[in-house]
Amino acid sequence: MDFPPFAVTVDLVVLTIRSGRLHVLLVRRGEEPWRGVWALPGGFVRPDEDLHDAAERELAEETGVHQPAAHLEQLASYGAPDRDPRQRVVSVAHLVLAPDLPEPDAGTDAAEAAWHPVDEVAELAFDHTRILADGLERARAKLEYSPLATAFCPPEFTVAELRAVYEAVWGRTLDPRNFHRKVTSVPGLLTDTGRRRTEGRGRPATVYRPGPATAIVPPLVRD
């Protein structure tokens, strides 16, 4: 068969929350084009690898993230003919939501890797600014109707921690009382561990694990 050859890559929008702010993982490019410019982590899909597997592998290689703790889903594909000056590249972008991770050690591929607050990210290499914007919008939208926010939390968490996720991602404050009532009333969203945890001063909070629910109905709303 005759067909035009393409390179296929996966790029990752890895989001986490550090100190109450939404951060994205970026790597500084070590070679041309865009040498020295921040970019999303990513790399070539291997000949015998599914797209999802490639995303998981790149995630592990560049960040050391052990998969089960994080949420990984396909975002969209980007294939403008001139998006990479070297050759024709189609990038299948993926969105990763992870609990607070340590500062990444500059992995094998990237010269430098670091967390950046999403509202302080400057122009990125290639079309990665656009990909990041799409990933942020996806994450914000999915918090409304999916239990995805728990992917930002450690395995066990309190309602206040979960609320902090929503506030960081949406960039607005939520009423703690109504938020508590809402999330605890969705059947199967949170599983009570039976334990409580006291966070400095104040009444101890119930500790939850993510429940079996796959959707929040009716949704939480952003406004």
Next chain:
Amino acid sequence: MDFPPFAVTVDLVVLTIRSGRLHVLLVRRGEEPWRGVWALPGGFVRPDEDLHDAAERELAEETGVHQPAAHLEQLASYGAPDRDPRQRVVSVAHLVLAPDLPEPDAGTDAAEAAWHPVDEVAELAFDHTRILADGLERARAKLEYSPLATAFCPPEFTVAELRAVYEAVWGRTLDPRNFHRKVTSVPGLLTDTGRRRTEGRGRPATVYRPGPATAIVPPLVRD
């Protein structure tokens, strides 16, 4: 640069409504593999073509659909290593919603092309059964919160026609009175042409064009 070469294709989930039922456009494969089996229309992305442009071109080539009338958006990408036995192929699937179209003339590429009611589609070639399912779910979900349903209608339409779209896509009936109140109360969703149209017996219906609104808030709900 050294990279594993892939073929990149676009596949199309083209939906329309005919006689009150949701239909998908399928082509019968003229060659191996899957010779004689129904498949989604699609083809290779050309060397200097954006993914979206490739989807538009394939749509025109295989169905004769003039673009502006229809809605086209990227759906997702599929790249399992064994999805095509001939070579490594990544398919970027697109979703097209079109007003009722004539029966397609078997185009240049496909041996045969025809509309099929979505609830009567048998096993498709490759992983197209899965792609179709994903496209249907996307279409159903987006009707809730976007003005997308108008893409299934001719340029001018009545509230009853719009309601028929929802009923066909969601597979359930809706209360005509509440539906009418709901869609006419969303600001900018419908533009009144000032004209009326009488459809057989009964009071003539107001004729609308799609309005500038980009979202339905609060959403319509499926249940």
Next chain:
DNA sequence: ACAAAAGTGTTTCTAATACACCCATGG
């Protein structure tokens, strides 16, 4: 005792649902 955070009760308002009812046309 007091501050602070967790969690509950209550009121108010908005919007979905159900359905009675009126309107405008063809036969």
Next chain:
DNA sequence: CCATGGGTGTATTAGAAACACTTTTGT
């Protein structure tokens, strides 16, 4: 005049929002 579909009014109910208030801890 009656059947048929277009469109409005209204009562009921569910849930969002606002916020007073109680509970349980650390200092």
